[in-house]
């Protein structure tokens with residue numbers, strides 16, 4: 051605690067029962083923030099340097115990067131970068147100024163929307179500046195206080211936060227559990243009959259932590275019985291799943307039954323921005339009611355032009371998706387052959403589940419990075435149950451079979467060391483080295 055923080059605490063103690071707003075913030079840094087002193091710069095906020103690719107630099111050393119959602123390898127494509135550079139030279143980063151409704155609208159925004167709609171097989175699309183904010187705002191716009199939301203309990207934070215804005219009733223269903231969904235739809239239906247509202251079901255095309263696809267086909271089968279509309283966040287499915295890359299709905303042959311489709315440009319498009327796609331009447335409504343776009347500056351032209359180029363590559367270069375899946379299959383099969391538990395993934399997202407404590411997980415990840423040159427994300431309690439370690443690998447089209455082989459060898463080695471107690475012993479040393 052620095053002198054300023056101490057003085058805030060002192061002042062607030064003298065104020066009787068009322069607390070200074072910052073007192074709680076200083077005392078309690080939150081569920082993730084409390085790990086900052088041990089984790090920052092290494093486990094969280096790490097700096098990956100060099101061109102975005104299969105191998106980057108971490109703290110000056112080359113690592114195989116398994117934590118970047120550049121699924122199709124577009125981030126460092128010379129063609130993509132030259133379109134980005136040309137757009138920057140022509141428009142700068144400001145154009146167009148203002149919200150779409152007021153002064154920030156262009157032919158290129160419209161063109162991108164038309165092309166996106168066609169790509170995901172919907173009538174119409176609407177651009178969003180950021181996926182997260184857009185999703186929050188879309189949920190807010192789609193429901194009134196009389197409507198009921200039913201959503202998967204493991205949903206991404208943008209869905210959770212969108213639901214928080216909802217003034218009416220909401221129910222969660224157990225993750226990807228159709229029986230639980232039905233139970234909650236029963237409740238929702240009864241409630242909607244009282245309020246005179248409708249039901250919105252929200253789920254994901256692919257759940258980004260464990261890699262399972264949302265059970266869209268089974269969900270769609272319940273539509274007739276419960277008369278709901280379906281909103282799917284397909285951040286990880288767009289560009290990676292389905293015959294043409296249109297996502298999880300196409301993969302499961304239910305794209306037409308998704309009433310509102312969402313995807314971000316932040317993953318397979320290796321850009322920034324996002325979009326919603328639906329029937330024209332719904333998009334027309336959203337254009338006039340989606341607060342994150344009505345009251346915010348339009349998506350800058352650099353990103354619009356960049357997204358047009360990336361989308362063109364998604365459409366015309368199926369070899370990128372083919373290469374991605376060659377790598378996904380090589381990695382996932384290799385892990386399974388070596389007896390690793392990769393859960394129930396049905397997408398590119400490749401989780402590896404191991405048993406161990408948080409300090410063991412930290413020692414293990416340090417070993418992977420320092421001694422094997424492998425950089426992957428680590429997920430621990432409370433995101434997953436206590437005692438489990440989830441190492442999350444994101445294969446991309448830029449990975450090579452050598453990267454995969456080296457990773458498999460490294461994973462076998464770290465598993466033996468985890469099982470023989472090496473990390474239990476090392477974790478004390480790791481904590482000491484990190485200033486604990």
Ligand SMILES: Cc1ncc(COP(=O)(O)O)c(C=O)c1O
Pocket residue numbers: 180181182183185206208254258283285286314315316322323324
């Ligand atoms: C499932 C899901 N939805 C939404 C988002 C947010 O998208 P954006 O990064 O464009 O804000 C993400 C993360 O990028 C995501 O994984």
